[in-house]
Amino acid sequence: MVIYGVALLSFCMLVGVFVGDILGNLIGVQANVGGVGIAMLLLIILSNLSHYKFQIGSATENGIHFWSAMYIPIVVAMAAKQNVIAAISSGWMAIIAGVAAVVVSFAMLPLLDRIHIGEKDDS
Amino acid sequence: MILDSLIDVLTKNALITAFAFVGILVWFSYELSARLTRGHIHGSAIAIALGLVLAYVGGSITEGKQGLADFSLLAGVGVMGGAMFRxxxxxxxxxxxxxEALKRAGFVGAASVLIGVVLSFVVGAVVAVSFGYTDPVAISTIGAGAATYIVGPVTGTALGADSGVIALSVAAGLTKSVLVMIGTPFVAPRIGLNSPHAALIYGGLMGTTSGVAGGLAATDPKLVPYGAMTATFYTGVGCLLAPSVLFLAVRAIV
Known part of the structure; x- marks a missing residue:
């Protein structure tokens, strides 16, 4: 049933965000620490487990695939509700700080991407 | 009378109106992509850019903070694009x-979050100093804002920065997230953003969940889960480091 997939997804998200909240409280920051990431890990582990432990039927899968496919439209809606005015109209310093952070981070990617730790090296 | 009841229906069913509206927007963007750019610029990249332009237009007409969603007719866009559905x-x-890809990139993914937070903070702090700021609290708050627009105000509040500086830090973070959304598909080929391994590091370096979400969607939707995974740890790590270790470092140097 489709609702099983949606419910499984909800379960993963709620558990993840809950754990992320507690993690944030434990280390004393006013933010959720990796809640969504934990939820994703949970879903990945559950879906990998299902190969031999419990079967996820195709209708159940559709419940998850639907939300996965809604991802881009949701991101488009997210873009349409950003406070773009505030970003643009607050003066040069904020814009330069934001732009510089992005440029430096982009430049860093190729350097870190070369690091492959723990991977089997056939050569 | 017909117009009144139409507006009434659209407003009462706000979320459904948003689905229809975004559907039309995405369709229009894919048409533009196919006809004007022959598919060179991905349809979702155009849709996201159009969304940002509309958010600008919405913000300048309504003077609100929620872009298009400040039109009562399109309030559903705010729900659909809000943090819960996202x-x-x-x-x-x-x-x-x-x-397997996660396991392989586990270490470098975690390291990229730390490096990303420190890198953005330092860059933001240097820009603040070069604009004449000398107060370590203000410098740290702006540096934190260059991490994400959540780390900025959290740090500013914790350190007791004044509200003008906090607003600047939010603006720096918003600029970052908008630029990551728009820029990623263009720089992706040049920086080798084409594998789950690279996407994990990219998420950790950029950190802005909305920026990474939009940027990867417009580049290659298959990479989304990897980038999003590390990005979601970034804000938490930023809120941990910026008001503590990084602020102390700034105070020691300035």
Whole structure:
């Protein structure tokens, strides 16, 4: 049933965000620490487990695939509700700080991407 | 009378109106992509850019903070694009992701979050100093804002920065997230953003969940779960480091 997939997804998200909240409280920051990431890990582990432990039927899968496919439209809606005015109209310093952070981070990617730790090296 | 009841129906069913509206927007963007750019610029990249332009237009007409969603007719866009649905859809993209790719990039992914936070903070702090700021609290708050628009105000509040500086830090973070959304598909080929391994590091370096979500969607939707995974740890790590270790470092140097 489709609702099983949606419910499984909800379960993963709620558990993840809950754990992320507690993690944030434990280390004393006013933010959720990796809640969504934990939820994703949970879903990945559950879906990998299902190969031999419990079967996820195709209708159940559709419940998850639907939300996965809604991802881009949701991101488009997210873009349409950003406070773009505030970003643009607050003066040069904020814009330069934001732009510089992005440029430096982009430049860093190729350097870190070369690091492959723990991977089997056939050569 | 017909117009009145139409507006009434659209407003009462706000979320459904948003689905229809975004559907039309996405369709229009894919048409533009196919006809004007022959598919060179991905349809979703155009849709996201159009969304940002509309958010600008909405913001300048309504003078609100929610872009298009400040029009009562399109209030549903705010719900559809809000954190709840965004996070739900992000989690869904993890279904079918490779556990192996995660394991392989585990260490460098975690390291990229730390490096990303420190890097953005330092860059933001240097810009603040070069604009004449000398107060370590203000410098740290702006540096934190260059990490994400959540780390900025959290740090500013913790350190007791004044509200003008906090507003600047939010603006720096918003600029970052908008630029990551628009810029990623263009720089992706040049920086080698084409594998789950690279996407994990990219998420950790950029950190802005909305920026990474939009940027990867417009580049290659298959990479979304990997980037989003590390990005979601960034804000938490930033809120941990910026008001503590990084602020102390700034105070020691200035």
């Amino acid at each position: 996070d739900f859809a992000i989690v869904a993209t993890a279904f079918g992701a490779e556990l």
